[in-house]
Amino acid sequence: MTGLPANTARRTKGLRREEPAVLVGVSVDHIVRPEQGRASAPSAQVCAALARALQLGDAEQEHLFRLAGHATGGGRISRLVSASIRRLVERTGERPVAVFDAMRNLLLWNRLWAALAGDPSQLREADRNLLWLHFTGTSDCHLYGPGSTEALDASLGADLRRSTGRYLEDPQPRQLAARLNETSPQFRELRLRHEIAEHCPTITRVVHSEVGTLALDCDILTTQRHDPRSW
Template sequence: MVDETLGTTLRRWRDRLSPRDVGLPERAGRRTAGLRREELAVLAGLSVDYLVRLEQGRATSPSAQVVATLARALQLQPDERDHAYRLAGLLPPAAGTISTHVPAGVQRMLARLDEFPVGVFSADWTLLMWTPSWAALIGDPADRTPEQLNLVRAVFTDGPGGLASWPVRQDEDGALGDALVADLRAALVDHPHDAGLAALVAELRATSADFARSWDHGAVGRHVSARKTVDHPQVGAITCDCDVLTVPGSSLRIVVYTVATGSPDAEKLEFLRVTRGVRAGPSA
């Protein structure tokens, strides 16, 4: 009799991925065909001990957040992700809620775009995945709380958890904020049953006069190519072109920062990329 458990299935999915698939170097003399447990644990933001207990069936009640981050790290297809939820005794994400699933093709693209700062956001503008160059330029997202990974909250929040912690200069005309508010309004229509999204809007309407004003005015905006300045504590100001890309059939937003080849900004970014030593990753 075949015993289909979450642990056996995780091992099978781990074995089919190579380090190159997830942006890790392939070292000579490697004996493991797929990913090592240690590698998957890092990618998923979990401890190796917990992953071992999951695979051995000794941890039997993982949270939906753990399953979601494992699904991203293992580059699962939507049907596979839903299967993982059921094996964990959980209901798959319901229709009308925001998906944190990042398609395998997008993950492979990120693994090969180490040169560029790239971040992948969900429909409510929570950062899900990033390249090492993103972490070097904006600051390592792994050092932030889950609340600080939401860009809308950062833009409309003062203090350490606000935009200063990213640290991208805010547009003087408030265009970024208005565009994000408009995005959230559209997201509420697309994901009417997402309690977290509704709670985020309610929280910001109660705590931010600027957000409430923009929301109550029915802000309409769209993301266009723009120039952004990042005030980096190590190399100073870096001015980048910022583009927001979308994935057909998905509500993901992919934010890409680029600089002109041979420019002083390119030299600063390359210095950070080479010396910072930060890793790519997902939010746990």
Template sequence: MDRPGLAAFLRRRRAGLSPSDVGLPETSRRRTPGLRREEVAVLAGVSSDFYARLEQARGSDPSESVVAALARALRCTPDEKDHLFRLAGVPVPPRQVARHLDPGLRHLATHLDGLPTCVYNDLGEVLYTNALDDALHGRDELRPGRDSNVYWRWFTCPASRDRVPEADRARLSAAHVSDLRATYSRRAEDAQITGLVDDLAAHSAEFRMLWDRHEVAVRRVDLKEVRHPTVGLVRLRCQVLVTPETGVRMRILLPLEGTDAAEKLELLRVLGTQRFSRRSEDAGHAPQGRARGAHHR
């Protein structure tokens, strides 16, 4: 436990909040900015004396539940909450798995209709794909659950590899496993990740072999080739943007410089728009991305 660090952090967070930030009424003029110690103690459900001793770097060690209550009372961000737990010397709790796109990420994703884009959480569950990504990979439907999980489909559904040149498959398998291993390291106590890993190991000998290597890395930049039945081989640069708070990944495929990938993607975009228009002529819809759980045929 870092008592001086914990005390300094608590004082700084308290000074940075106003009563209105935490739902308290604004009362008389305050001599110093921020909340009073007594107010933080009430919000956290601890005694004023106990909280005062924490800010003075003395007293008994706080429990995990008390640290969690302090994080809520002080309106800590996820990163600040992790920091608070480390300062208090208690295990950092795993973060919740993101199952919906936040508005900012959705806005960005929907404005990338000229590039194949897929958004998935750190368990590999696809949250969003755009029409061009679907057309490139031959994805006809986005289902909830394991059927839309990037890792599960790669290791248990042979058809998911059909458009990937055979020479690239082993490298992509290793990249998937090292990425999932990074999530496992952060969420080792989370039944969702342990269950996924156990099931993958039970269904795939290749996964078991790669998992035992203990390679850990979140893939952020890579090269990718997709063999499309209409436009042929498309060479792409894979860029993965990772949100630090939730671990959500936005995978964007960019045309590889010096190739005809840009022209092929544009052709796919036009062909996809034409097919969508024929299917939706009576409904009056415009092409758009698909969020997890939406069914399109």
């Protein structure tokens, strides 16, 4: 399995608990507590990371999410990343690529994305969100639209409002909006406009703390089977 040492002597078949924990970026206790009934089911983000680390197929992913209480449908955002999209990201090494769900939670990324935007595995799970990183300024990489500096802000804020209305039974978009409302005056101002829109491909100006300013084409691909989007 990618990221684990090969040919390791084992007394029993299968993975040790610490191995998927390392790949997912959580503590071993995070894996053990749900097994022992000492915690609720893992979050959708942890399930997505587990599916990626264990290289699960589409049916296996759906079963994992269903067992954890994150079944798709019923007005909830899908966090499933199909095996074909996962392979595409793994094989694309010439440009930064990342996969997000409908509320911009980061589900999957390649090495160039980590080099450009900072390694998401070093962040808390709750902070692996494009809007959170953008509006709180906690990323080494800052994004701007091709026109005014507020153009991208308005587009991202309107996109979150659209997702909130589209997935009425999913509380997470509203929770993210409330969290941003408390933290970012800029986002709070955008929310007062009540704009609804879908964020579209554009030329994005990237200001990196070490590299400087880059002008990049930003393409967005939406999968047909599920809602995650690739950047």
